[in-house]
Amino acid sequence: ALETSEKIWHNGKLLPWEDARIHVMSHVIHYGSSVFEGIRCYQTPRGPRLVRLREHVRRLFDSCHIYRMTIPFTMEQIFTACIETVRVNKLQHCYVRPIVFRGYGAFGVNPFPAPVETYIICFPWGRYLGSDALEAGVDVCTSSWARMSPNTLPTTAKAGANYMNSQLIKMEAIVNGYAEGIALDAAGYVSEGSGENVFMVRDGTVITPPIGRAVLPGITRDAIMRLCEDLGIPVVERSILREELYIADEVFLTGTACEITPVRTLDKIKIGEGKRGPITKQLQDAYFGIIHGEREDRHEWLTAV
Numbered sequence: 001a002l003e004t005s006e007k008i009w010h011n012g013k014l015l016p017w018e019d020a021r022i023h024v025m026s027h028v029i030h031y032g033s034s035v036f037e038g039i040r041c042y043q044t045p046r047g048p049r050l051v052r053l054r055e056h057v058r059r060l061f062d063s064c065h066i067y068r069m070t071i072p073f074t075m076e077q078i079f080t081a082c083i084e085t086v087r088v089n090k091l092q093h094c095y096v097r098p099i100v101f102r103g104y105g106a107f108g109v110n111p112f113p114a115p116v117e118t119y120i121i122c123f124p125w126g127r128y129l130g131s132d133a134l135e136a137g138v139d140v141c142t143s144s145w146a147r148m149s150p151n152t153l154p155t156t157a158k159a160g161a162n163y164m165n166s167q168l169i170k171m172e173a174i175v176n177g178y179a180e181g182i183a184l185d186a187a188g189y190v191s192e193g194s195g196e197n198v199f200m201v202r203d204g205t206v207i208t209p210p211i212g213r214a215v216l217p218g219i220t221r222d223a224i225m226r227l228c229e230d231l232g233i234p235v236v237e238r239s240i241l242r243e244e245l246y247i248a249d250e251v252f253l254t255g256t257a258c259e260i261t262p263v264r265t266l267d268k269i270k271i272g273e274g275k276r277g278p279i280t281k282q283l284q285d286a287y288f289g290i291i292h293g294e295r296e297d298r299h300e301w302l303t304a305v
């Protein structure tokens with residue numbers, strides 16, 4: 001069940017949750033014209049802290065820019081609005097969902113006449129891939145669906161329409177009994193999960209596909225690469241073959257929702273020992289230590305509410 005909060009930010013004003021409604025003739029409903037973000041806010045000993053808010057707001061503006069959507073606010077205003085929305089809802093920990101879309105006012109594919117609407121919603125949200133996923137790991141499959149080719153839908157934008165592809169991946173995984181699917185790109189190299197970036201570890205090196213393999217430039221992905229540098233773990237971005245995942249020592253998924261989730265089997269093939277590996281654990285400890293406010297926030301990832 002969906003947990004709610006009291007207020008939703010809309011174009012600079014706070015609305016009661018129930019009043020944040022849109023018309024069925026809104027452009028986004030028919031043509032998928034939305035871009036959005038997903039940010040987590042964690043409870044820390046010093047109060048609630050948003051994780052990498054600045055990077056998320058920047059990616060939201062990048063997504064708008066790619067789709068020629070003019071958002072009538074500055075990055076600073078949206079940054080402040082996210083903090084304000086969490087604060088007025090008095091939530092200690094939550095998920096924050098800013099969304100920008102083409103609204104109501106004109107019909108037809110041409111998006112320009114439709115007004116651009118901006119909303120920021122926050123609500124409590126628990127573990128994404130199950131309660132014990134972070135420790136036990138998850139069982140995943142290789143998807144029969146590929147991620148988008150570079151000249152189809154831009155994967156650098158976090159656009160609602162991209163999630164039609166994600167839904168195909170996710171549904172196929174679920175009906176076949178898996179927690180998640182990993183998609184390949186159009187050329188057959190490992191791309192990403194329906195809502196997560198993919199990492200593998202082999203002989204002590206952490207490897208993840210480059211942005212050119214149709215992956216969203218994940219902010220958790222970036223955090224993992226920085227933490228590897230901090231910890232002296234070699235990390236490289238390079239194309240990965242499907243079978244390299246099978247023979248990896250460790251595989252894990254990263255994202256704001258799933259955090260750092262170990263993969264214990266892929267296509268029913270055991271990965272490493274079939275449980276969370278030591279480097280995955282080391283990166284989880286480093287990441288959770290920072291975001292839960294237990295370790296020094298050396299990269300300035302946290303924003304107070």
Ligand code: PMP
Nearest residue numbers: 195196197216218219220255256
């Ligand atoms: N890939 C896809 C397709 C996603 O939806 C997400 C979640 N936003 C990610 C990767 C991970 O991105 P982030 O770490 O910024 O949440």
